Amino acid sequence: MSAQxxxxxxxxxxxxxxxxxxxxTKENSRLKAPQTSxxxxxxxxxxxxxxxxxxxxxxxxxxxxxxxxxEVGVQGQLSLRNASVLVVGAGxxxxxxxxxxxxxxxxxxxxxxxxxxxxxxxxxxxxxxxxRAGLSKARSARLAVHELNSDCHCIAYDLxxxxxxALSVAAEYDVVVDATDNVxxxxxxxxxxxxxxxxxxxxxxxxxxxxxxxxxxxxxPCYRCLFPVPPPPETVTNCSDGGVLGxxxxxxxxxxxxxxxxxxxxxxxxxxxxxxLFSAFSSPTFRSIKIRGKQAHCAVCGTQPTxxxxxxxxxxxxxxxxxxxxxxxxxxxxxxxxxxxxxxLRQTGQPHLLVDVREPVQYDICRLPGSLHVPWRDFAQRxxxxxxxREAVSHQPIYIICRLGNDSQEAVxxxxxxxxxxxxxxxxxxxxxxxSVDPTFPAY
Amino acid sequence: MAQSPQYxxxxxxxxxxxxxxxxxxxxxxxxxxxxxxxxxxxxxxxxEVLARCVAKHxxxxxxxxxxxxxxxxxxxxxxxxxxxxxxxxxxxxALIPPVSGx
Ligand SMILES: [Zn+2]
Numbered sequence: 223m224s225a226q227x228x229x230x231x232x233x234x235x236x237x238x239x240x241x242x243x244x245x246x247t248k249e250n251s252r253l254k255a256p257q258t259s260x261x262x263x264x265x266x267x268x269x270x271x272x273x274x275x276x277x278x279x280x281x282x283x284x285x286x287x288x289x290x291x292x293e294v295g296v297q298g299q300l301s302l303r304n305a306s307v308l309v310v311g312a313g314x315x316x317x318x319x320x321x322x323x324x325x326x327x328x329x330x331x332x333x334x335x336x337x338x339x340x341x342x343x344x345x346x347x348x349x350x351x352x353x354r355a356g357l358s359k360a361r362s363a364r365l366a367v368h369e370l371n372s373d374c375h376c377i378a379y380d381l382x383x384x385x386x387x388a389l390s391v392a393a394e395y396d397v398v399v400d401a402t403d404n405v406x407x408x409x410x411x412x413x414x415x416x417x418x419x420x421x422x423x424x425x426x427x428x429x430x431x432x433x434x435x436x437x438x439x440x441x442x443p444c445y446r447c448l449f450p451v452p453p454p455p456e457t458v459t460n461c462s463d464g465g466v467l468g469x470x471x472x473x474x475x476x477x478x479x480x481x482x483x484x485x486x487x488x489x490x491x492x493x494x495x496x497x498x499l500f501s502a503f504s505s506p507t508f509r510s511i512k513i514r515g516k517q518a519h520c521a522v523c524g525t526q527p528t529x530x531x532x533x534x535x536x537x538x539x540x541x542x543x544x545x546x547x548x549x550x551x552x553x554x555x556x557x558x559x560x561x562x563x564x565x566x567l568r569q570t571g572q573p574h575l576l577v578d579v580r581e582p583v584q585y586d587i588c589r590l591p592g593s594l595h596v597p598w599r600d601f602a603q604r605x606x607x608x609x610x611x612r613e614a615v616s617h618q619p620i621y622i623i624c625r626l627g628n629d630s631q632e633a634v635x636x637x638x639x640x641x642x643x644x645x646x647x648x649x650x651x652x653x654x655x656x657x658s659v660d661p662t663f664p665a666y
Numbered sequence: 667m668a669q670s671p672q673y674x675x676x677x678x679x680x681x682x683x684x685x686x687x688x689x690x691x692x693x694x695x696x697x698x699x700x701x702x703x704x705x706x707x708x709x710x711x712x713x714e715v716l717a718r719c720v721a722k723h724x725x726x727x728x729x730x731x732x733x734x735x736x737x738x739x740x741x742x743x744x745x746x747x748x749x750x751x752x753x754x755x756x757x758x759x760a761l762i763p764p765v766s767g768x
Contacts, residue, residue, distance in 0.1 A: 315768040403768040428767030431679045448741070449764045453732045457680060458766055471768060497734070497741075499678060499762065504689055511734075511762065513741040 237356025238338050271330045271375040273304040281373075285327050298487040299327060305486045306330035308395035310383050310411055312359040313337070314471030315401035315425050315478060317349035322479035324367040324374045328486075331367060332395055334379035335359040342666075346468035382543065383407060385532035388414040397485055399478050400424040405452050406535035406543045412437060412445035413532055416523045423481045427471035429464050432500035434477050435513070438523065439485065442495035447517040447524075455541040455548075465583075470502055549650075552631040559646045564621060565659045573618040575611055579633050580624050580652075588652070588664040590623065598629040605640055620645040625666075627651040670694055671708055671755035675719055681733055681761040684725035693718060695755075709752040712742055715759050729763050736760040 277285070277300060288294045307328050309316050312335040323331055337359045339350040347359075354362040360378035367376040379391060383402070392398055392414050400411045400422055408424070415422040421439035426432060438444045477498070484490035499509040522529040536543060559567075567574065578585060578593040585595050594611050596604045612620055620637070622630040622645060630647035637645045648655075656665040672692040677685045685691075696718075699710050712735060720726045735742045738758055742751050753759055 311768055313768055401768055403766070405764075405766045408764075408766060426765040426768050428679065428765050431765055433679075433762075433765050448734050449732065451732055453680075453764060453766075454728055457684075457728050457732075457763075459680065464767070466767060497762070501678065501689075509739065509760075511736045511739050511741060511760070514743075517743070 234355040306395045308332040309399040311401035312363040314346035315475035318475040319478045324371045330375040333363045336382040406539040425474040430502035432474040434498040440491045444523040447520045452539040550628045623648045676760040685723040712751045713749040734762040
């Protein structure tokens with residue numbers, strides 16, 4: 223690694239740490255402050271957002287291509303100019319959505335996100351840039367909006383959209399865009415919109431698939447009407463585990479901006495509610511599913527709602543409000559080995575069998591020399607291969623590695639069930655190997 | 667030779683993975699469904715369609731309850747009355763789990 227890229231990496235790390243310190247300092251003073259009303263973020267407004275009666279000449283020149291469309295015209299453009307839209311999440315979906323809302327002339331845009339910009343975000347989160355790595359995504363998005371359209375009144379909320387701030391923040395806006403990346407926040411955004419009576423433009427994207435629906439609008443259903451029970455956490459894949467093709471959230475986020483325009487110009491109210499499905503590599507690429515109106519028995523928007531205030535969404539969904547890696551703890555410490563200890567064992571040449579249980583696409587990216595590759599999905603069928611390979615090293619212990627140290631624990635448990643007792647998993651997997659043993663080993 | 671009557675199932679997102687990366691597949695009607703000598707009036711409930719999908723792909727067990735189900739591009743609420751919604755030959759059933767990434 224060159225000295226220059228080291229410097230850049232350290233500068234980015236420093237910026238990220240500074241942001242983290244600021245966030246923790248803020249959180250610390252918030253916790254110390256007497257609890258009166260829910261703390262509101264520092265929205266750093268320039269001036270108060272005010273609505274106007276008519277477009278001025280620079281606006282007429284700037285938005286002329288839209289003014290020429292009979293479907294938009296002066297009235298439609300004025301509706302955009304006087305509207306406020308909250309975008310929850312400045313990631314893959316939020317990036318194009320925020321940019322297009324600002325470009326098309328939406329008067330006030332709120333952006334709420336607690337993450338910081340990382341280089342691995344940039345293949346899909348096109349509102350951010352290399353130079354803003356380490357900066358909060360909300361503030362980075364605001365900078366991009368002001369570069370694009372300095373008339374846009376953009377407010378950056380550098381905080382977690384959780385139940386303590388959801389109602390007070392969303393109440394300030396006409397339309398809410400769900401551009402989040404996790405299950406608990408999707409239910410929180412939905413319930414917030416139902417309780418406040420705000421239309422919700424919701425989309426999601428993962429791997430090569432996406433979905434788009436407008437919820438809680440013109441008699442249509444809410445998210446809970448369609449998905450009353452959250453998926454079991456172990457079946458939920460996130461972008462950092464499953465991957466995502468950059469343009470897929472780009473397409474869905476762009477469609478969200480379109481739906482916002484249709485709501486603000488009044489076109490959407492005449493359409494029957496649909497769920498749009500996008501599958502990048504399937505034919506047809508788009509499918510539209512007709513959905514029904516709100517469900518009478520829905521827990522939040524039904525005739526006798528049981529949810530009348532925001533709740534603990536992390537407990538409800540059994541998962542964290544983040545798309546970051548999850549670290550499971552399935553085995554006692556004695557059945558595990560740290561990366562440092564395994565490193566020593568390799569250096570001293572102790573005979574053993576290393577089994578790597580990652581998917582083939584991940585094994586192609588990087589691997590430790592001498593490992594046997596048995597993907598977790600084929601593991602049960604291939605236990606005989608593992609036992610045969612271990613006989614080739616004179617019945618020595620088995621060490622199992624994966625990317626994060628979760629599947630490797632499952633694999634050890636599976637071997638236990640089949641009577642193999644001298645297998646251990648390597649704690650934290652190859653990501654930990656990169657962090658604590660070999661920084662030149664690729665991290666992904 | 668005329669093909670035997672079939673219905674088709676589409677799997678989306680995590681349902682596709684749980685169904686061994688199957689995008690769509692056609693099913694014959696079980697023999698118990700034969701109603702007339704010419705196959706007319708042939709039908710199977712959405713509930714039974716789902717059960718047959720799970721029987722074929724056990725991995726679907728964990729996701730099927732949380733899926734939105736559509737029959738011919740139209741939403742069918744799961745649970746109540748799902749055993750009274752009928753799938754006829756050439757109908758399309760879709761299993762649509764929520765996608766949550768972004
Ligand atoms: Zn509802």
